Amino acid sequence: MLEYIDNLNEWQFYAVITAVFIALGVLSKGAASVKWSKSKAISGVVNFAFLKLTALYSGLFFFAMPVIKEWYGAQGFPQIPREFWDSVPVPLAALAILLVYDFGVYWAHRLLHTSVLWPAHAVHHSDTDMNFLTWSRGHPTEQIIIVTILFFSSTWLGLNVEEVAGLALLRALHQYYVHANLDWDHGPFHYLLVSPRFHRWHHVDDVKAYDKNFASIFPFYDKIFGTYYNPHSAFDMPTGIGAHTPGHNLAALTAWPFMEWGRMIAAKLRPLEKTPKATPTET
Numbered sequence: 001m002l003e004y005i006d007n008l009n010e011w012q013f014y015a016v017i018t019a020v021f022i023a024l025g026v027l028s029k030g031a032a033s034v035k036w037s038k039s040k041a042i043s044g045v046v047n048f049a050f051l052k053l054t055a056l057y058s059g060l061f062f063f064a065m066p067v068i069k070e071w072y073g074a075q076g077f078p079q080i081p082r083e084f085w086d087s088v089p090v091p092l093a094a095l096a097i098l099l100v101y102d103f104g105v106y107w108a109h110r111l112l113h114t115s116v117l118w119p120a121h122a123v124h125h126s127d128t129d130m131n132f133l134t135w136s137r138g139h140p141t142e143q144i145i146i147v148t149i150l151f152f153s154s155t156w157l158g159l160n161v162e163e164v165a166g167l168a169l170l171r172a173l174h175q176y177y178v179h180a181n182l183d184w185d186h187g188p189f190h191y192l193l194v195s196p197r198f199h200r201w202h203h204v205d206d207v208k209a210y211d212k213n214f215a216s217i218f219p220f221y222d223k224i225f226g227t228y229y230n231p232h233s234a235f236d237m238p239t240g241i242g243a244h245t246p247g248h249n250l251a252a253l254t255a256w257p258f259m260e261w262g263r264m265i266a267a268k269l270r271p272l273e274k275t276p277k278a279t280p281t282e283t
């Protein structure tokens with residue numbers, strides 16, 4: 001299977017992904033679920049443009065990874081020796097790696113929801129027409145944080161470049177799935193693997209759903225850390241934070257976090273400028 005994916009060229013890969021989601025959409029909600037409104041089609045185009053940008057700097061990351069790994073080793077940072085994994089059965093090793101990785105992503109995602117980092121992540125949350133391509137809508141500054149987590153967790157675990165690429169590909173396929181227009185919740189396994197319903201709640205514009213469901217693979221991390229929220233179907237709930245971000249405008253969305261941080265700094269400086277001169281105290 002992985003070998004087959006490896007042999008696909010880029011456009012065949014997108015065609016296969018699209019065909020899979022059309023099939024899943026029809027299976028789950030009938031033809032109505034794959035009829036895209038004009039606004040959803042524009043959202044899809046913007047998300048696809050973000051996907052191309054992400055592919056560009058992900059490529060740069062993999063190109064730079066051997067150099068960074070050498071730097072990591074030279075600093076004397078801890079690393080699990082390769083030989084350790086040779087003694088562990090492959091399914092168990094894969095599970096351990098995913099557990100470490102998703103633990104890192106859970107906390108990185110939670111940090112991205114704090115006020116200082118929120119502008120970087122708000123771009124992902126800006127899609128009011130959530131669809132499988134919404135996963136691609138991520139600002140470069142947010143991607144730097146996620147890629148750093150992936151790099152440090154995988155280097156600490158002693159993985160090689162091919163294994164990290166395989167992990168990134170599996171993550172990409174799963175993330176497309178959880179952003180898809182599907183109302184699936186994985187039944188008795190809903191705490192075990194992130195479902196489209198679980199992640200849709202993360203995007204829902206409702207105060208009860210804010211800052212919930214941070215895990216990207218294992219929802220039990222949210223259960224353990226008190227952020228699990230999945231009361232019922234989220235299929236007809238509004239998604240996005242539309243009024244607060246520039247909608248489906250690629251250039252404006254790219255500039256938006258920098259403008260927000262500029263506003264934050266200006267707001268911090270303003271009270272200092274406006275502080276009135278101390279008036280002499282009356283005696």
Ligand SMILES: [Zn+2]
Nearest residue numbers: 109121125202
């Ligand atoms: Zn988020």
Ligand SMILES: [Zn+2]
Nearest residue numbers: 124135179199
């Ligand atoms: Zn998302």
